[in-house]
Amino acid sequence: MLLPLPATAQPQQQTISIQARSFGYEPGTVRVRRGDTVTIHLESEDAVHGLFVDGYEVKLQAEQGRAAQATFVADRAGRFTMRCSVSCGALHPFMIGKLEVDPGVSFGRAALATLAALAGSLVYFTRRSGEGLLR
Amino acid sequence: MRERRFELSGIPIIKKVLRSRWLQWSLMAATLPFFVLSILAGLFGTPAGNRNFGIVFVWIVWWALLILLLVPFAGRLWCAVCPIPAPGEWLQRRALVQPRPGGRLYTLGKKWPKRLRGIWLQNGAFLLVALLSAVILTRPIVSALVLLAFVLLAIAVSLVYERRAFCRYLCPVGGFIGLYAQLAPIELRVKDAAVCAGHREKTCYTGSDAGYGCPWLLFPASLEKNTYCGLCTECLKTCPLDNVALYARPFGADLHENKGRRLDEAFKGFIMLVCALVYSVVLIGPWSLLKETAYAIGSAGWWLYALAFLTVNLALAPGLFYLCAAVSKRLSGTAQPARRLFVEHAYAVAPLGLAAWAAFSLSFVLANASYAWQVLSDPFGWGWNLLGTAGWSWTPYLSGWLPYLQMPILLLGLAAAVGVILRTGRDQGLPRRSGAPFIFFCTAVTLALLWLYV
Numbered sequence: 001m002l003l004p005l006p007a008t009a010q011p012q013q014q015t016i017s018i019q020a021r022s023f024g025y026e027p028g029t030v031r032v033r034r035g036d037t038v039t040i041h042l043e044s045e046d047a048v049h050g051l052f053v054d055g056y057e058v059k060l061q062a063e064q065g066r067a068a069q070a071t072f073v074a075d076r077a078g079r080f081t082m083r084c085s086v087s088c089g090a091l092h093p094f095m096i097g098k099l100e101v102d103p104g105v106s107f108g109r110a111a112l113a114t115l116a117a118l119a120g121s122l123v124y125f126t127r128r129s130g131e132g133l134l135r
Numbered sequence: 136m137r138e139r140r141f142e143l144s145g146i147p148i149i150k151k152v153l154r155s156r157w158l159q160w161s162l163m164a165a166t167l168p169f170f171v172l173s174i175l176a177g178l179f180g181t182p183a184g185n186r187n188f189g190i191v192f193v194w195i196v197w198w199a200l201l202i203l204l205l206v207p208f209a210g211r212l213w214c215a216v217c218p219i220p221a222p223g224e225w226l227q228r229r230a231l232v233q234p235r236p237g238g239r240l241y242t243l244g245k246k247w248p249k250r251l252r253g254i255w256l257q258n259g260a261f262l263l264v265a266l267l268s269a270v271i272l273t274r275p276i277v278s279a280l281v282l283l284a285f286v287l288l289a290i291a292v293s294l295v296y297e298r299r300a301f302c303r304y305l306c307p308v309g310g311f312i313g314l315y316a317q318l319a320p321i322e323l324r325v326k327d328a329a330v331c332a333g334h335r336e337k338t339c340y341t342g343s344d345a346g347y348g349c350p351w352l353l354f355p356a357s358l359e360k361n362t363y364c365g366l367c368t369e370c371l372k373t374c375p376l377d378n379v380a381l382y383a384r385p386f387g388a389d390l391h392e393n394k395g396r397r398l399d400e401a402f403k404g405f406i407m408l409v410c411a412l413v414y415s416v417v418l419i420g421p422w423s424l425l426k427e428t429a430y431a432i433g434s435a436g437w438w439l440y441a442l443a444f445l446t447v448n449l450a451l452a453p454g455l456f457y458l459c460a461a462v463s464k465r466l467s468g469t470a471q472p473a474r475r476l477f478v479e480h481a482y483a484v485a486p487l488g489l490a491a492w493a494a495f496s497l498s499f500v501l502a503n504a505s506y507a508w509q510v511l512s513d514p515f516g517w518g519w520n521l522l523g524t525a526g527w528s529w530t531p532y533l534s535g536w537l538p539y540l541q542m543p544i545l546l547l548g549l550a551a552a553v554g555v556i557l558r559t560g561r562d563q564g565l566p567r568r569s570g571a572p573f574i575f576f577c578t579a580v581t582l583a584l585l586w587l588y589v
Binding site: 039082 | 182316
């Protein structure tokens with residue numbers, strides 16, 4: 001988990017159907033591999049809903065009976081927020097889904113950074129106190 | 136640590152501004168119209184939260200300023216300018232700017248019941264607001280009624296109890312601002328306690344023709360932490376010996392000394408940390424069922440959610456930390472009771488909690504701050520266009536950069552927490568290994584937050 005995933009799998013074409021309804025997406029989390037060409041097919045079950053993907057700047061809007069579609073290449077690894085871009089009701093600001101592009105990579109790096117921060121702070125504060133780390 | 140301070144009020148222009156009676160009033164007068172407009176918009180404006188001034192300017196703009204700027208860098212400065220206690224305080228003083236002779240107050244002046252002192256009431260108030268937040272943060276009328284209730288309560292308390300009893304013992308926001316103010320790089324302290332000892336009148340506490348006695352019921356000479364000082368600067372005005380000053384100091388200075396650590400403040404730290412975690416899961420996680428459940432107040436699912444929410448806040452998280460304290464006791468071989476270790480080390484969650492709130496707040500603030508331009512032109516959502524910005528489209532700011540902002544903040548919080556843990560152990564005369572369980576706890580929480588965000 002802590003190492004970058006080897007680039008063994010070939011990028012694929014993925015079409016993902018997302019149902020939007022107040023106030024969530026189904027599926028709430030979409031997982032793809034880095035390099036995949038992703039087509040999001042958005043359908044709304046009730047009001048007009050949008051979908052904006054942080055980091056990819058993908059934006060689409062669907063209403064009941066009229067779906068929308070957008071295609072992009074998932075070339076950045078990580079966990080990206082998908083959020084509703086059309087005011088649709090009380091919980092609109094929290095109508096959120098997640099796009100995970102090889103999420104293990106980014107969390108692995110974050111975990112490594114955490115351990116580094118931990119080690120660094122232990123060394124720093126120990127040196128400041130003038131005492132040994134192991135006591 | 137006392138030596139590493141710089142007296143900001145030693146700069147003549149700053150001292151002049153701080154001593155001016157117009158300072159606090161003018162800042163309050165600046166915030167009050169926004170506050171009143173927030174309430175009016177909430178009561179009479181559009182029910183669409185993102186088109187309503189009340190929701191956008193309170194829970195996005197003000198919250199962002201508070202958590203990301205004011206609290207980390209200026210401690211309780213917001214409390215000095217908060218409009219909620221303003222009407223009550225002005226009624227209590229029967230004056231807006233210049234004090235009545237002797238700093239007299241027109242109130243029944245009852246002392247707050249001793250049994251209700253401390254911040255347990257504030258902890259409870261914050262938990263209640265947090266539990267209902269899915270509705271409070273999104274429905275303008277509910278938000279307005281909550282703010283109105285705070286104002287009316289503050290007025291009532293001002294007329295019955297002494298000074299700023301509402302702010303000191305009831306305000307749910309003041310509770311956590313006070314805890315996190317211990318991290319801030321500014322402080323208001325006396326220059327020389329011996330000077331205070333020799334001053335018989337103690338006008339900083341009793342008041343004088345120059346100003347009011349400390350509204351926060353503090354005696355400045357014994358002030359050692361920022362927790363309860365509202366930075367109103369009355370003491371700067373009323374001290375005839377120029378013995379009170381505003382200092383710049385290192386971040387987290389109050390956490391360098393583990394004197395006077397209390398269980399209620401410890402619990403506040405856990406409540407804030409857990410609420411940040413819960414909000415990160417419920418409000419900005421991809422699980423719509425949780426959002427709907429949190430919103431459906433009174434439903435069977437909501438009661439289960441409430442039970443889980445309170446259990447995690449008041450039992451699970453503190454319980455796990457207590458377990459860490461028990462393990463720490465075993466590791467260190469100390470005779471100190473585990474409860475003492477628990478309280479002393481619990482303050483480590485303060486910097487971690489503030490970091491968690493900053494990271495969480497960035498999530499929704501950056502995504503929704505652009506609504507502020509719209510509501511400035513059309514605060515009620517009635518189709519106005521006062522400033523020409525009503526038609527500006529929604530634009531998430533720095534959308535791809537969010538994890539890169541959140542991660543360093545969380546890691547900084549973890550590093551600060553580790554520092555507090557190590558220092559606490561050292562000051563308690565404990566071996567360094569005694570901090571390991573607490574460090575494990577903080578690291579686990581940090582990793583959980585990172586998993587949610589990156």
